[in-house]
Amino acid sequence: MKIAMVGSGYVGLVSGACLADFGHDVTCIDKDPAKIERLQAGIMPIYEPGLAELVAGNVKGGRLSFTTSLAEGIDGAQAIFIAVGTPSRRGDGHADLSFVYAVAREVAEHLKGPAVIVTKSTVPVGTGDEVERILHDAGLPFPVSVVSNPEFLREGAAIGDFKRPDRIVVGAEDEFGRQVMQDVYRPLFLNQAPLLFTSRRSSELIKYAANAFLATKITFINEIADLCEKVGGNVQDVARGIGLDNRIGSKFLHAGPGYGGSCFPKDTLALLKTAEDYDSPLRIVEAVAKVNDSRKRAMGRKVIEAMGGAELARGKTVALLGLTFKPNTDDMRDAPAIAIAQTLQDAGVAVVAYDPEGMEMAAPLMPGVRMVGNAYEAVTGADAVALVTEWDAFRALDLDRVKALVKEPVLVDLRNVYRPDEVRAKGFAYTSIGRA
Ligand code: UDX
Numbered sequence: 001m002k003i004a005m006v007g008s009g010y011v012g013l014v015s016g017a018c019l020a021d022f023g024h025d026v027t028c029i030d031k032d033p034a035k036i037e038r039l040q041a042g043i044m045p046i047y048e049p050g051l052a053e054l055v056a057g058n059v060k061g062g063r064l065s066f067t068t069s070l071a072e073g074i075d076g077a078q079a080i081f082i083a084v085g086t087p088s089r090r091g092d093g094h095a096d097l098s099f100v101y102a103v104a105r106e107v108a109e110h111l112k113g114p115a116v117i118v119t120k121s122t123v124p125v126g127t128g129d130e131v132e133r134i135l136h137d138a139g140l141p142f143p144v145s146v147v148s149n150p151e152f153l154r155e156g157a158a159i160g161d162f163k164r165p166d167r168i169v170v171g172a173e174d175e176f177g178r179q180v181m182q183d184v185y186r187p188l189f190l191n192q193a194p195l196l197f198t199s200r201r202s203s204e205l206i207k208y209a210a211n212a213f214l215a216t217k218i219t220f221i222n223e224i225a226d227l228c229e230k231v232g233g234n235v236q237d238v239a240r241g242i243g244l245d246n247r248i249g250s251k252f253l254h255a256g257p258g259y260g261g262s263c264f265p266k267d268t269l270a271l272l273k274t275a276e277d278y279d280s281p282l283r284i285v286e287a288v289a290k291v292n293d294s295r296k297r298a299m300g301r302k303v304i305e306a307m308g309g310a311e312l313a314r315g316k317t318v319a320l321l322g323l324t325f326k327p328n329t330d331d332m333r334d335a336p337a338i339a340i341a342q343t344l345q346d347a348g349v350a351v352v353a354y355d356p357e358g359m360e361m362a363a364p365l366m367p368g369v370r371m372v373g374n375a376y377e378a379v380t381g382a383d384a385v386a387l388v389t390e391w392d393a394f395r396a397l398d399l400d401r402v403k404a405l406v407k408e409p410v411l412v413d414l415r416n417v418y419r420p421d422e423v424r425a426k427g428f429a430y431t432s433i434g435r436a
Pocket residue numbers: 151152153154155156211214218251252253254255256257258259260261262263264325326
């Protein structure tokens with residue numbers, strides 16, 4: 001089957017490479033010539049484990065190619081995916097759909113035969129209707145179907161998530177759309193991934209509802225963690241104790257510095273805007289977004305407290321280990337590290353940092369933070385060390401060596417990577433999340 005993927009960002013590139021790996025003939029399209037040139041040369045625009053190899057293998061196999069020309073890329077394609085960005089619109093938080101609609105107009109202009117147009121970008125309810133209107137207005141003399149097919153992959157685990165999803169959601173309004181989508185995902189049925197057909201509007205909503213629910217779960221356990229600290233409990237035990245109830249489930253109950261990334265902050269905001277537009281308030285989601293937002297700076301204050309309070313912390317240095325919003329990505333979007341560094345700097349604390357992949361993206365977002373080449377260099381001379389992102393490289397630090405390098409052995413573990421008794425036995429003053 002010939003497939004076109006318009007937009008070669010995180011979702012487009014991973015989806016395109018995986019669909020090619022299933023045996024489809026995939027063309028990835030992007031209007032950024034530098035990006036396409038680099039992809040043609042085998043250079044990935046993002047850091048994602050296994051992606052470079054997957055792309056190289058499928059390019060070599062003749063199933064995957066890249067172009068800047070949409071007209072050329074969609075020629076003969078039965079399925080045309082729209083996987084362009086839908087960032088928060090500046091000022092009002094609505095999802096900015098200008099890229100999606102621009103692609104729809106261009107597709108309408110160049111399409112030569114029947115095709116299914118698939119919105120893979122995360123788009124508010126009703127976007128599919130508008131895409132359909134754009135195509136309809138072009139008066140095309142052949143059938144075109146617009147379907148919604150949200151993507152649930154996580155950064156850092158993107159390929160595994162795409163190839164072994166919990167479910168595939170397809171929102172289609174006609175048989176043509178459903179049939180083509182069955183053919184697209186046929187290889188996945190072997191992995192027994194359930195294919196859920198819904199209406200297009202339900203499908204659009206599923207993506208936002210899923211992300212908002214996961215964000216709620218994280219925020220819930222984060223607040224329980226705060227309570228654990230006050231009452232003398234252990235949030236990991238509490239999470240395990242509630243997570244073993246199948247109705248709750250054990251995933252997404254890791255307390256931490258608050259969620260970040262390209263999806264949860266943006267998608268909760270966009271969902272709230274939709275709710276506002278339809279006068280159907282989502283008060284729980286409102287609270288989640290607010291609580292998570294304030295948590296990031298609160299984590300900066302937690303570090304200051306561990307240093308003995310604002311007065312003692314002023315003029316001192318904190319080493320941040322990990323900057324990206326989670327490990328195995330170079331993505332810095334809405335990463336808690338940004339707010340943490342700001343809070344520290346506002347309190348007159350100097351910040352030095354190391355991240356295995358994120359420093360290039362982080363540098364412009366964190367002015368005044370000194371980036372160094374590895375964890376041990378970062379902690380050298382520090383008055384406190386804060387573990388912000390749980391990269392594997394920080395899970396087994398040589399704590400004796402760290403202790404010898406720091407000025408003060410203060411460790412603030414915002415991801416609960418270490419065992420309190422072990423770290424304290426090494427002579428550290430140790431603070432973590434929700435473990436009194
Ligand atoms: C998320 C969704 O998981 C995915 O389905 C959707 O397609 C896009 O958004 P992603 O943003 O890549 O994926 O990362 P995810 O692994 O979900 O983590 C999001 C944030 O939540 C990170 O900042 C992470 O550190 C945090 N998190 C996650 C927690 O703090 N605790 C948890 O238990 C899980």
